[in-house]
Amino acid sequence: EAGVAQSPRYKIIEKRQSVAFWCNPISGHATLYWYQQILGQGPKLLIQFQNNGVVDDSQLPKDRFSAERLKGVDSTLKIQPAKLEDSAVYLCASSSRTGGIEKLFFGSGTQLSVL
Amino acid sequence: SQQGEEDPQALSIQEGENATMNCSYKTSINNLQWYRQNSGRGLVHLILIRSNEREKHSGRLRVTLDTSKKSSSLLITASRAADTASYFCLIQGAQKLVFGQGTRLTINP
Numbered sequence: 001e002a003g004v005a006q007s008p009r010y011k012i013i014e015k016r017q018s019v020a021f022w023c024n025p026i027s028g029h030a031t032l033y034w035y036q037q038i039l040g041q042g043p044k045l046l047i048q049f050q051n052n053g054v055v056d057d058s059q060l061p062k063d064r065f066s067a068e069r070l071k072g073v074d075s076t077l078k079i080q081p082a083k084l085e086d087s088a089v090y091l092c093a094s095s096s097r098t099g100g101i102e103k104l105f106f107g108s109g110t111q112l113s114v115l
Numbered sequence: 116s117q118q119g120e121e122d123p124q125a126l127s128i129q130e131g132e133n134a135t136m137n138c139s140y141k142t143s144i145n146n147l148q149w150y151r152q153n154s155g156r157g158l159v160h161l162i163l164i165r166s167n168e169r170e171k172h173s174g175r176l177r178v179t180l181d182t183s184k185k186s187s188s189l190l191i192t193a194s195r196a197a198d199t200a201s202y203f204c205l206i207q208g209a210q211k212l213v214f215g216q217g218t219r220l221t222i223n224p
Contacts, residue, residue: 103163
C-alpha cells in the first residue's frame, strides 16, 4: 500500500512571497488533514477535509492560508503572503475510520523556511 | 480544550533501560493513540488504547490509561538506539483529534 505523498520536501522563500504544498493521500482514505508543526512542538491542525468538504478549519489563518481538495483526493495548501512565523513543517495525513477509531497515516512533510 | 500535555519534554537514557512518558488531557475521550516521529519524518502510529481499556501491549510497548486521572503512560522496555525519536499522544474525543506537545527520547549507546 502506497503511503501519503507530499511535495516539495523542502522550500525556502522570502517573506511576503507565496508558496504551495501538495498532498496525495492513501487511496480510499476519505479524511485528509493538514498540520503545522513548529520546531519542538506537537502538530497543530490547520484544516480537516472529509472527501472534498471542510470539516474543521477553525485554526487556519484564513487571511493568508487556503486549502482545497479537488475531487476528494489530492489536496493543496497555499500560503500567501508568507510571514516569518510560518516557518515550520507542514504535514499531511489521511485516515481510515474503523469502529469509530481514526488512525492517521502521515507523509514526510514539507519543511518551509521563510527568510 | 482536549489538548494533551506530555511529560517529560525530554528524556535521555542508556540503551537497555526502560523509558516512560506520560500524557494528560482535560476532557472525555473515545481513545488515545501514541505516535513516533523520527527526525525529519512524518509521524507513525504505534499503539491505541480505547477509553474502556486500562492497559495494552504491543511488542516492547506498554500503554496504560487512567480515565479517572485523565492520563496515559507509554512504556518502552529494553530501549534501543533506534527508539531515539519524539513521541506524541493523540487524543480522540467526540469531535476532535488533538496532539500533545511530545516527549523527545534519546537513547545513549
